Amino acid sequence: xxxxxxxxxxxxxxxxxxxxxxxxxxxxxxxxxxxxxxxxxxxxxxxxxxxxxxxxxxxxxxxxxxxxxxxxxxxxxxxxxxxxxxxxxxxxxxxxxxxxxxxxxxxxxxxxxxxxxxxxxxxxxxxxxxxxxxxxxxxxxxxxxxxxxxxxxxxxxxxxxxxxxxxxxxxxxxxxxxxxxxxxxxxxxxxxxxxxxxxxxxxxxxxxxxxxxxxxxxxxxxxxxxxxxxxxxxxxxxxxxxxxxxxxxxxxxxxxxxxxxxxxxxxxxxxxxxxxxxxxxxxxxxxxxxxxxxxxxxxxxxxxxxxxxxxxxxxxxxxxxxxxxxxxxxxxxxxxxxx
Amino acid sequence: xxxxxxxxxxxxxxxxxxxxxxxxxxxxxxxxxxxxxxxxxxxxxxxxxxxxxxxxxxxxxxxxxxxxxxxxxxxxxxxxxxxxxxxxxxxxxxxxxxxxxxxxxxxxxxxxxxxxxxxxxxxxxxxxxxxxxxxxxxxxxxxxxxxxxxxxxxxxxxxxxxxxxxxxxxxxxxxxxxxxxxxxxxxxxxxxxxxxxxxxxxxxxxxxxxxxxxxxxxxxxxxxxxxxxxxxxxxxxxxxxxxxxxxxxxxxxxxxxxxxxxxxxxxxxxxxxxxxxxxxxxxxxxxxxxxxxxxxxxxxxxxxxxxxxxxxxxxxxxxxxxxxxxxxxxxxxxxxxxxxxxxx
Numbered sequence: 001x002x003x004x005x006x007x008x009x010x011x012x013x014x015x016x017x018x019x020x021x022x023x024x025x026x027x028x029x030x031x032x033x034x035x036x037x038x039x040x041x042x043x044x045x046x047x048x049x050x051x052x053x054x055x056x057x058x059x060x061x062x063x064x065x066x067x068x069x070x071x072x073x074x075x076x077x078x079x080x081x082x083x084x085x086x087x088x089x090x091x092x093x094x095x096x097x098x099x100x101x102x103x104x105x106x107x108x109x110x111x112x113x114x115x116x117x118x119x120x121x122x123x124x125x126x127x128x129x130x131x132x133x134x135x136x137x138x139x140x141x142x143x144x145x146x147x148x149x150x151x152x153x154x155x156x157x158x159x160x161x162x163x164x165x166x167x168x169x170x171x172x173x174x175x176x177x178x179x180x181x182x183x184x185x186x187x188x189x190x191x192x193x194x195x196x197x198x199x200x201x202x203x204x205x206x207x208x209x210x211x212x213x214x215x216x217x218x219x220x221x222x223x224x225x226x227x228x229x230x231x232x233x234x235x236x237x238x239x240x241x242x243x244x245x246x247x248x249x250x251x252x253x254x255x256x257x258x259x260x261x262x263x264x265x266x267x268x269x270x271x272x273x274x275x276x277x278x279x280x281x282x283x284x285x286x287x288x289x290x291x292x293x294x295x296x297x298x299x300x301x302x303x304x305x306x307x308x309x310x311x312x313x314x315x316x317x318x319x320x321x322x323x324x325x326x327x328x329x330x331x332x333x334x335x336x337x338x339x
Numbered sequence: 340x341x342x343x344x345x346x347x348x349x350x351x352x353x354x355x356x357x358x359x360x361x362x363x364x365x366x367x368x369x370x371x372x373x374x375x376x377x378x379x380x381x382x383x384x385x386x387x388x389x390x391x392x393x394x395x396x397x398x399x400x401x402x403x404x405x406x407x408x409x410x411x412x413x414x415x416x417x418x419x420x421x422x423x424x425x426x427x428x429x430x431x432x433x434x435x436x437x438x439x440x441x442x443x444x445x446x447x448x449x450x451x452x453x454x455x456x457x458x459x460x461x462x463x464x465x466x467x468x469x470x471x472x473x474x475x476x477x478x479x480x481x482x483x484x485x486x487x488x489x490x491x492x493x494x495x496x497x498x499x500x501x502x503x504x505x506x507x508x509x510x511x512x513x514x515x516x517x518x519x520x521x522x523x524x525x526x527x528x529x530x531x532x533x534x535x536x537x538x539x540x541x542x543x544x545x546x547x548x549x550x551x552x553x554x555x556x557x558x559x560x561x562x563x564x565x566x567x568x569x570x571x572x573x574x575x576x577x578x579x580x581x582x583x584x585x586x587x588x589x590x591x592x593x594x595x596x597x598x599x600x601x602x603x604x605x606x607x608x609x610x611x612x613x614x615x616x617x618x619x620x621x622x623x624x625x626x627x628x629x630x631x632x633x634x635x636x637x638x639x640x641x642x643x644x645x646x647x648x649x650x651x652x653x654x655x656x657x658x659x660x661x662x663x664x665x666x667x668x669x670x671x672x673x674x675x676x677x678x679x680x681x682x683x
Contacts, residue, residue, distance in 0.1 A: 055539035194611065195610050198621065223611065261540060266547075266573050268611055270569065272389070278544055284542060
């Protein structure tokens, strides 16, 4: 981690995490582990936002789910609220989930359509009794609805009566209800229209400054992450290739993949014939369950050399730079143009 | 693959209008009632140019593009106005004439390439199909042309991948195959409805580059339907912005993006998370209307910061001014508001 990261309290610290899914073993006996992410180190600071960017198949959702306990962790640790989530038994873990909530991409599939909005929000208080006294629940639901920009009368409605943006506000209110320290947002604004997305991003920002909640914000949309995140981790094929303050990673990317990703992302400032050379990577992402040897990016990298095939690059802080980069050639990435 | 091989009689020139929508209304019919969803859209697609049709979900942009290829979903129909392809009014087109026009004059690429490919047949065979069925080529010839086309769209080892099935292709490669199919017969009009929305950023860059290159080589008139203002900026020369079934602003892309005259266009651009200011975003207040029941007057007025009484009462017409057009009572104020903010 960087020096700035140590200045504030760290709420979540992930070290050497390997996670994925389990499949029935050969002939149906036992379980076979299929790791999707490996060697993940990251930290989320209190009241701050860590953005995770990467393309489909890079394991960002698996990572999010492993952190909240929806996917098994095979190795490493997930330190949260004084315990290692990767090794606590399921029952204790459930009690701790109060401090760790999640908002999913699609509110229509992640919320129960047969419950009213108020019941959805109050459900966390059934699982974790003692947060809000029963007789004050209605008032607290109304307060939470107000906090996310809905009216108290929305509490009596069902989800199908609400728009997509309103549903996502309900998801956020539900996540806030147990008063968590950290909310994991997995593509939480990706399904929303541009005008609504801006509303939700502002809401997340306001809630953070009012309540001091930290976010682990996962998105494929670089502009969104650049806007909302303080720190950012760039993932490729199950590993973090670059990690650091958002302004530095986006402003001065060091890893060849980060460079390619940033140059490929469309912007409203682009024009068809403005001659900007984006770095177009060759090929597509290999299977995360059978990654290439050595550096996982080498099959698509414009700088790959023989050493990349042999040796896994360690994430190291570059001289005089705030970010850490997992690349054998990080020092020259800035000066070498792709062919 | 050349266009002139298919239309030897009419040598096309860049800038020619290849397709046109004239005041097209599209509605959903149930019994005697028609619920209008697209309400008077006019567009011209010119050869060698990409026109982007931008709007949020429910704005009617996909229906508009489907009307150009005669593929409106069941229940939807063009209730008035005309769709003109290569000078021919398609109003009286029979199902058979539409079939002949598709592929030959107009072709379409959709968001999900898997839905456009038959999972049961080899990809190469599907690309070769138009050569077999429409050009009546022999199997071997059709195969050769399909392989050549696969190479052109950047499918590596085209010869050996000819026999692979769609599930053996990655998402980006499938979209390349669909592009090959769309271009097989040398259409003059290409419709692309969110062609890269399902793809990853780095793959999206590859596909956009391919589309732009083929577009120029074949002098296609392209309609790019997208919700993504950034994707559009990368490939389109012209843009039309749709809101609640109408075009609210139209013009050269660079002009519209830098000097928007409609408050909705302005709102969309300002709602983009812009890298350069870390402050609060400026969302458009409220939510898009139900396309079946747009508000009276100007459909945007409940969300519009410029709205006055006249906006509640009168739907502003799309007023043309040179190559720009805007439907707003307060267009001058909108343009001025942006200019006073510059430079940022």
